[in-house]
Amino acid sequence: MVTADAVREIVRAITPFIGENMAHAAARLHCQKLGIGDAHVTREQIAALISRLETGLYVFIGRDRASLLMAGVRQTLGAGA
Amino acid sequence: MTRAADRVLLPALWVTTFVFVGWGLLPRAALYTTLLSPARLVALAALAKLTLLLLGTAWSWRSRAALEAGNPVRPAWTLLAAGLLSNFLGQALLARYQLAGEPSPFPSVADVFYLLAYPLIGAALVRFIHAYDEVGLPIGTRAERSVTLAVAAAACAALAVPVLRPVLQADLAPLDEALSAAYPLLDMALLVPLALLLRITWRFRGGQVATAWVVVLSGFVFMCAGDVLFAYLTALGKAGLDPFLHAAYIVAYGLVAAGVRRHLALMLS
Numbered sequence: 001m002v003t004a005d006a007v008r009e010i011v012r013a014i015t016p017f018i019g020e021n022m023a024h025a026a027a028r029l030h031c032q033k034l035g036i037g038d039a040h041v042t043r044e045q046i047a048a049l050i051s052r053l054e055t056g057l058y059v060f061i062g063r064d065r066a067s068l069l070m071a072g073v074r075q076t077l078g079a080g081a
Numbered sequence: 082m083t084r085a086a087d088r089v090l091l092p093a094l095w096v097t098t099f100v101f102v103g104w105g106l107l108p109r110a111a112l113y114t115t116l117l118s119p120a121r122l123v124a125l126a127a128l129a130k131l132t133l134l135l136l137g138t139a140w141s142w143r144s145r146a147a148l149e150a151g152n153p154v155r156p157a158w159t160l161l162a163a164g165l166l167s168n169f170l171g172q173a174l175l176a177r178y179q180l181a182g183e184p185s186p187f188p189s190v191a192d193v194f195y196l197l198a199y200p201l202i203g204a205a206l207v208r209f210i211h212a213y214d215e216v217g218l219p220i221g222t223r224a225e226r227s228v229t230l231a232v233a234a235a236a237c238a239a240l241a242v243p244v245l246r247p248v249l250q251a252d253l254a255p256l257d258e259a260l261s262a263a264y265p266l267l268d269m270a271l272l273v274p275l276a277l278l279l280r281i282t283w284r285f286r287g288g289q290v291a292t293a294w295v296v297v298l299s300g301f302v303f304m305c306a307g308d309v310l311f312a313y314l315t316a317l318g319k320a321g322l323d324p325f326l327h328a329a330y331i332v333a334y335g336l337v338a339a340g341v342r343r344h345l346a347l348m349l350s
Contacts, residue, residue, distance in 0.1 A: 017347065018218075019288030025219045056216045059154040060290050062147060062348050 003041040006049070006077055007031065013073045014053060017060055026056055046079040086136070087342065094335035097129050098328050105324030120182040126327040127172070127179035133334035134169035138162050140341040147348040153215045157208035164201030165337065171195040187315065188260050196260075199267040202301070206274040210281065220281045233276035237269035244269075244309055251316035261315045268305035275301055289347055297340030303333035 011023040018026070030052040036045050050070050057066035073079075104113050104122055113122070145158035171194030175185045185191075213220050221229075248261045279298055285291035307329035314322055 015288065017288050018290050019285045022218065022285045022288065025284065026217070029219045030217065052217060056218045058148075058152055059212050059216050059218075060344075060347055062152065063149045065348065 006041050006046050046077050098332050101324045101328035124180045127176040129331050130172050133338045137338035138165040140345050144345045153212035157205045160201050160205035164198045167194045167198040188256050203271050229277050229280050233273045237272050241269050247316040248312050261312045264308040265312045268308045293340050293343035296336050300333045300336030
């Protein structure tokens, strides 16, 4: 999958809570940490990225809500549970 | 109940605040010499502060309860609830006098609770920052945070000189003087993590988290302003500015409660 498409989908889901600026910054940071390149991203990398950003949401909306929110993103991106 | 509180809280807060600002600006207006006499307004202020502090405490506690055990931000909510409860207990001790139309004693046991609130609230703010860092949110490098802390500390130190001068020059009893100086000094200390959290909040701009934090932090800024005003009034022995003091605390406690409620809404919606 194209990295930019996956990131856009994830950022879209978390932006209402943490704002576009933080959503992009967090996605960029975790992409770097996970070694996700600009061109393509694997399903495993997407799953790891979603998991990292989900953890970031815990402190604002709790684990259950964050998991529920990200479950939709996982499904859209075919990143599994 | 909570949706009703959302609809009522902010409009009621602004109306109450304007009543007190109006009292300060136009103390001889018919409204303030008949229906809203000074004794009634002091009692109203006491009730408003108690209600807002209780709401802030309850909503902070509910925010803690809404998060699962082990959530890194849970201790921060516990500390914030404890800090607001401490302020509530201080206010409750003074309310007895304010509702009876008697002057509030200073110093009193209430000051123990007011003073205790500072380390609790300060620790809560620091714990929030640590928790955001812990979950991997990009809230700035250690160097950036250190610069913010250094700038805020320097600004507070510079501000402390003009703020403390009238207090230290006033002819007050030693305990009165110590407490009058302690409040603004503790406020300056609280402003340091506040500045850092405000800077972090800027990174969340456009999100619901940022809105909630701006409201909470604005409340704490008004609280600091109220404390500085209180120190001045005590040092100068002036009572004419009391309405503004009441207004500052009502806005402060109201904004903190409203901001905490917004955080809670994020968790519950």
